Each structure stands twice: as structure tokens, then as C-alpha cells.
Amino acid sequence: MLYPSVDALKRNIDSKYTLVAVASKRAREMQENNDCMLNKTVAKKPVGKALEEIAQGLLNLQYDDDKDNL
Structure with a gap:
């Protein structure tokens, strides 16, 4: 089963x-910086660790309001 869902x-x-x-x-x-924000992870690979960070709310997504920069 996929964790996190x-x-x-x-x-x-x-x-x-x-x-x-x-x-x-x-x-x-x-991978480049070897800097996982979680002390303990279920995943072994970087993509799984990144998904766990997202699930924990450690990564924030900010949208660029300036549409001219597309």
C-alpha cells in the first residue's frame, strides 16, 4: 500500500x-544536498521521502501571482 496516501x-x-x-x-x-527534513522516514528513496515531507506539511507551495512571467 502507498504511504502516504x-x-x-x-x-x-x-x-x-x-x-x-x-x-x-x-x-x-x-539527493544533491542530502538534507531530509524528517528524522525518521518509512521510505528509502528520495521521492518517497519527499512525499512524506509533503504529507507532514513541511513543504509549502507558493503560486506566482504575476501572470506575465509565464
Whole structure:
């Protein structure tokens, strides 16, 4: 079974596509800097650890209000 569940993750980030983008970016950052924000994780791989961080509410998503920068 998937941990954390998609329903739990969608409480923090509303879109599955955004969730994938945020988790993959955080996983790459985690691999480069070796800086997991959780002391103990269930997952062994960086993507799973990133998803656990999202589920715990440690990552915040901020949208750019300026539409001209697209």
C-alpha cells in the first residue's frame, strides 16, 4: 500500500500534477544536498521521502501571482 496516501497528500497540494512536480523537485534537491527534513522516514528513496515531507506539511507551495512571467 502507498504511504502516504494520495488523499493525504492532496490535503496539502490540490493537484496530482503539481504534487508530482513538487515531489520530484524536492527529491532532486534532497539527493544533491542530502538534507531530509524528517528524522525518521518509512521510505528509502528520495521521492518517497519527499512525499512524506509533503504529507507532514513541511513543504509549502507558493503560486506566482504575476501572470506575465509565464
